[in-house]
Amino acid sequence: MPARRERLRLFVKRNRIELSITCIFVVLYAIFIIGAPQVYTNFAIYRSFMSTLPFMGVMALAATFVITLGEIDLSFPSVMGMSAWGFGATFVASGSYPLAVLVALGIGGACGLLNGVMVAIVGVPSIVATIGTMFFWRGFVNVLAEGQGIPLASLTEVWMHPIFVGRIVGGIPMQFVWFLVIAVIMMMVYRRHVFGSQVLFVGDNKNSAHMMGIKVARVKILCFTLLGVMAGLGAVLLVSEVTYFWPTTGDGYPLPALGAVFIGGTPVFGGRGSMYGTFIGVLIIGSLEAGVVALGIQGFYTQVIYGLLITIAVTIYAVIMRRN
Amino acid sequence: MSESEPVARLVDVHKSFGRINVLQGIDMEVYRGEIVALVGDNGAGKSTLIKVITGVHRPTSGEVWIKGERVEMQSVQHARRLGVETVYQERALADQQSLWRNIFAGREITGPLGFMKVGQQRREAERLLRSRMGFTSQAFEVDGEVSGLSGGEKQGIAIARALYFDAEMIILDEPTMGLSLKETDRVLDFARGIREAGKSVVLIDHNILHVYSVADRFIVLDRGRVAAQFTKDEISRDQLIDLMVELHQTGQVHVG
Numbered sequence: 001m002p003a004r005r006e007r008l009r010l011f012v013k014r015n016r017i018e019l020s021i022t023c024i025f026v027v028l029y030a031i032f033i034i035g036a037p038q039v040y041t042n043f044a045i046y047r048s049f050m051s052t053l054p055f056m057g058v059m060a061l062a063a064t065f066v067i068t069l070g071e072i073d074l075s076f077p078s079v080m081g082m083s084a085w086g087f088g089a090t091f092v093a094s095g096s097y098p099l100a101v102l103v104a105l106g107i108g109g110a111c112g113l114l115n116g117v118m119v120a121i122v123g124v125p126s127i128v129a130t131i132g133t134m135f136f137w138r139g140f141v142n143v144l145a146e147g148q149g150i151p152l153a154s155l156t157e158v159w160m161h162p163i164f165v166g167r168i169v170g171g172i173p174m175q176f177v178w179f180l181v182i183a184v185i186m187m188m189v190y191r192r193h194v195f196g197s198q199v200l201f202v203g204d205n206k207n208s209a210h211m212m213g214i215k216v217a218r219v220k221i222l223c224f225t226l227l228g229v230m231a232g233l234g235a236v237l238l239v240s241e242v243t244y245f246w247p248t249t250g251d252g253y254p255l256p257a258l259g260a261v262f263i264g265g266t267p268v269f270g271g272r273g274s275m276y277g278t279f280i281g282v283l284i285i286g287s288l289e290a291g292v293v294a295l296g297i298q299g300f301y302t303q304v305i306y307g308l309l310i311t312i313a314v315t316i317y318a319v320i321m322r323r324n
Numbered sequence: 325m326s327e328s329e330p331v332a333r334l335v336d337v338h339k340s341f342g343r344i345n346v347l348q349g350i351d352m353e354v355y356r357g358e359i360v361a362l363v364g365d366n367g368a369g370k371s372t373l374i375k376v377i378t379g380v381h382r383p384t385s386g387e388v389w390i391k392g393e394r395v396e397m398q399s400v401q402h403a404r405r406l407g408v409e410t411v412y413q414e415r416a417l418a419d420q421q422s423l424w425r426n427i428f429a430g431r432e433i434t435g436p437l438g439f440m441k442v443g444q445q446r447r448e449a450e451r452l453l454r455s456r457m458g459f460t461s462q463a464f465e466v467d468g469e470v471s472g473l474s475g476g477e478k479q480g481i482a483i484a485r486a487l488y489f490d491a492e493m494i495i496l497d498e499p500t501m502g503l504s505l506k507e508t509d510r511v512l513d514f515a516r517g518i519r520e521a522g523k524s525v526v527l528i529d530h531n532i533l534h535v536y537s538v539a540d541r542f543i544v545l546d547r548g549r550v551a552a553q554f555t556k557d558e559i560s561r562d563q564l565i566d567l568m569v570e571l572h573q574t575g576q577v578h579v580g
Contacts, residue, residue, distance in 0.1 A: 014467060194438045201429055204418035211412060212430035213401040271420040 016320050017265035021277045024263075024313060025284055028291075036294035045290060047171050053286035054179035055238040057279075060257040061179075061186045062230035064278045065223040067261050068190075069203045070270020071119060071126035073224060076231040076257070078137035079111040080250030083235035085141050088150040088245035097160040105232040111137060112228015116221030142247050150245040165240045175237045182230075183279045190275035199223060204271030259306060260285045263313045267321075284309065329392050330355050331493045331524045332377060332408070337386030339372055346372045348548035350386070354493060359515060359525040361535040363564075364545035365572055370528050373545065374495050377526070378410045379403030391492065401430070407492030409485075411499065416482035419471040424449035426470055427485045448488075457484045457514075476507030483514045493524040500534050512538050532568060536561045546571055 012019065033040040059076050066073050087104035091097065111133065118129040155161055166174045190196040198219045201209040206216050231250070239245055262268075263284060264277025288309070289302045297305075330353035339347040346369050354360050362370045375381040376388065379397035388395055390406045397403045400410075417426045427449045432440045449466045453459040457480050470478060479499050486494045496515060500508040515538050518525050529535050535542070536556075542564065544552040551571065554564070 010467065188439065192439050192442055194432050194434055194440060197425060197429065197432060197440065200421055200425070201418045204420045208416065208418045209429075211400065211410065211416070213399070213404065214430055271418065 017274045017317065018276050020316050020320065021263070021265055021274070021280045021313070024309075024316075025280050028284060028309075032287075032291045032294065036291075036296070039294040040291075043170070045294075047173070048290070049283075049287050050176035051165075051173040051241065053282055054173075054175040055234045055241075056253045056257050056260070056286065057179045057282040058182055058230045058237070059227065059234050059253065060260040060278050060282050061183055061275065062223075062227040063257055064186070064190070064261050064264070064266050064273055064275050065199050066126075066227055067258075067266045067268060068199050068270060068273040069220055069223055070268070071220065071223075072258075072268070073115060073126065073130045073227055074254055075111070075115060075130040075133040075137060076227055077250035077253045078134045078141070079108055079228055079231040080235045080238075080253065081141040081247065082111060082137045083108045083232040084239050084245050084249040085145055085150075085247070087235055087239050088152055089144075091152060091155065092150060097155065097158040101160070101236050104236045105229055108228040108230070108232025108235070109225055110228070112225040112231070113221065115228070116224030119224065120217040120220035138251075141249075145245070145247045147247055149247065152239060152243045152245060155240055155243050161240060164237055173241075175241060178233070178237065179282075182233075183275070187275040187279065190273075195219075195222070200271060200273075202270075203273075255306075256285045259310055263310055265313070265317050267314075267317065328355075330389070331391060333387075333389040334377070335387040335389070337373075337376060337383045337388065339369075339376055339381060340384045346548055347376070347383070350545075350548075350550055352543055352550060352553075354524050354526060356492075356524055357519055357522050358540045359519050359527055359538055360541045360543060361527045361529070361539035362543050362545060363532065363535060363568065364551075365568075367547070368545040369548045370545055371497070374410065374497060374526065374528065377403070378408055378495055404489070404491070407490065408495070409489065409491035409493070410495040410497065411479065411482040411486060412497045417470045417478055420469055422467050422469060423453070423481060424466040426481060427452065427488065429485075431489060452484050452488050453481070456487065457481075474507060475503045476510040479503075479511045480514055483518065487518065487521065487523070491523060493526065494518050495526045495528075497528050498530065499527070500529055500531060508534060532565055533561070536564055544568075544571065 029040070039045055059080070063073060063076065083104040086107040087100045090103040091100040094100070115126070115130055115133055118124045118133075119126045162174065164174055164178070168174060168177070190199075198209070198214045201212065201214055202216050202219045210216050234253075235249065238249065260281035261273075261278050262281070264274055264279070264281035266273030266277060285306070288305060289299070292302050292305055293299055332354045334350050334352050337347055337350040338345065350369075350373060362373065364370055372381065376383050379400045379402050382397070388397065390408065395406060397406070418429070421429070424446045428440075428445045433445055433448070435441050446466055453464070453466065459477070459480065470481065473481065483494065499511045499515070503511060512534060515525050515527065527535060527539060540556055542554045542556075542559070543550055544554075544567070552567070559567075
């Protein structure tokens with residue numbers, strides 16, 4: 001049937017990146033399941049992934065917009081630290097969970113806005129601007145917290161706690177539901193919303209975008225702010241889950257989060273990318289370490305395999321794009 | 325708007341950047357269904373002039389009238405809403421995006437919450453390009469990226485976009501730069517197509533032969549002023565070329 005064949009061809013053409021990343025995901029999981037069936041046929045491992053992935057995942061999703069602009073943000077883990085401190089300190093001072101959440105999101109948004117203004121209005125290259133804010137906010141967290149952690153065990157007594165990190169049917173963690181819902185919304189925005197389209201045009205060619213009447217600076221500022229807010233949300237989810245604030249909160253996340261974006265098929269050049277790819281990238285990156293250990297390979301190899309996977313993925317995309 | 329009223333009229337328009345006076349009192353009109361060429365040396369103020377007409381720059385002083393109304397254009401979008409559309413060769417399109425996204429960029433058809441009606445945009449783009457712009461090749465697809473098109477086809481897409489949104493006056497800024505002969509013919513045909521649709525064209529092109537073959541009227545700019553104006557029957561191709569050379573050498577125009 002030619003019409004159906006034509007539709008299939010168009011579908012493949014429009015979703016090359018998405019199909020590639022899905023294949024990588026399936027192959028990887030096939031290896032895990034074959035290599036360690038006792039671990040990977042048991043739901044417990046997935047429950048564990050679902051409880052730890054979302055902290056980094058929500059930031060990776062928002063970072064996809066920033067990367068699509070052709071910009072980068074290295075400061076979001078430090079912003080997460082700031083938000084986590086704001087969350088903990090506010091909760092200790094006021095005892096109000098909702099207020100602490102608002103403070104965390106507000107701090108995240110304000111830090112993101114600052115990055116956006118520096119990049120879009122002042123004109124500082126994003127890599128430089130966000131290296132600056134990365135050190136600044138991390139240093140500032142240490143100053144504010146005086147290097148000390150904040151125990152927050154009483155968070156669990158508040159009604160709001162289960163909304164963020166409770167467990168629902170089958171022990172699925174609420175933070176994963178948050179991640180899933182945000183992922184679906186962002187996928188729709190990326191491909192179907194006017195804002196997603198504007199991000200693609202600004203990343204592709206900001207002069208063209210300007211000539212088409214797109215407000216380039218506003219789009220950039222919004223993307224950086226969104227990433228800040230998501231760093232705030234990541235902080236809320238993480239601190240709620242572990243009920244403790246460390247001044248190093250967020251430190252380990254820059255490479256996994258950006259790695260997830262790149263594995264997912266969003267190139268650094270800007271103008272194209274895939275939110276679905278980032279979603280799958282998060283699932284891959286988030287389950288890699290456990291998978292490697294379960295296969296009986298020493299934990300030291302995790303980074304080797306991270307690196308290998310990212311390299312394979314970006315090579316596949318480069319080949320696809322060149323053929324195009 | 326009556327038939328005889330100009331689509332656009334500029335009265336004593338000045339534009340300075342700091343102490344540099346780029347436009348020094350421009351008066352001009354563009355009428356419905358004509359192709360007006362702006363000719364002049366580099367630095368004559370052609371680009372600045374069209375940026376004033378299209379809302380990129382605001383004039384330092386002077387009046388801009390569109391369709392009989394005095395306007396103060398605030399932005400490119402504002403100019404566009406008034407029916408003035410620019411097609412820049414270099415900056416017209418985003419290369420990595422699909423044709424349909426490019427055609428609707430900045431003016432998407434949206435439903436609730438600002439989500440685009442993607443299917444409708446695809447169908448409209450397909451219809452527009454196949455029926456009105458003569459893109460008939462089998463290989464051509466609205467889902468394809470702009471980077472796969474030739475220079476002339478890119479111009480066609482950009483012009484199609486302007487026409488779809490009912491521009492009254494389309495500004496073509498160096499539309500044939502870097503194009504092959506065949507491609508150039510195609511773009512000049514696009515310009516004639518705009519005139520046939522009853523719209524107006526303001527054309528800037530370094531190649532005086534291209535300009536002469538399509539334009540109905542020539543406005544000669546020199547150092548921010550209108551040095552001379554001719555309709556096509558007032559001046560031959562060779563006279564126009566001589567005039568440009570003379571202007572370049574002496575900075576003066578001898579008419580007649």
